[in-house]
Amino acid sequence: MAVQKGKGNVKPKKATTTKISEKNVIEAMANLEKLAMEYIGQAKDKIKTGRKITDQIRVVADNIENELLIEGINLTEAYDSMDFVGVGIGVL
Numbered sequence: 288m289a290v291q292k293g294k295g296n297v298k299p300k301k302a303t304t305t306k307i308s309e310k311n312v313i314e315a316m317a318n319l320e321k322l323a324m325e326y327i328g329q330a331k332d333k334i335k336t337g338r339k340i341t342d343q344i345r346v347v348a349d350n351i352e353n354e355l356l357i358e359g360i361n362l363t364e365a366y367d368s369m370d371f372v373g374v375g376i377g378v379l
Contacts, residue, residue: 319344
């Protein structure tokens with residue numbers, strides 16, 4: 288079995304990510320609202336189904352908020368670099 292030699296400096300291609308605009312996010316949330324309302328409207332027990340949906344939406348919102356808080360804390364906490372101690376400055 289022969290082994291082919293390849294170039295040593297071959298770097299893997301990075302996946303390109305599309306930039307998401309605020310307008311697209313707001314539009315997606317509006318679509319989520321419509322979808323949730325339609326789903327609740329066709330449910331046998333509208334109150335129970337509505338509570339489940341709103342609870343799940345709150346969980347998602349809390350996850351986003353917690354991630355932002357963690358990111359803000361990481362930007363403003365002190366760091367140690369063996370030789371000196373500094374403080375990162377971040378703004379939320």
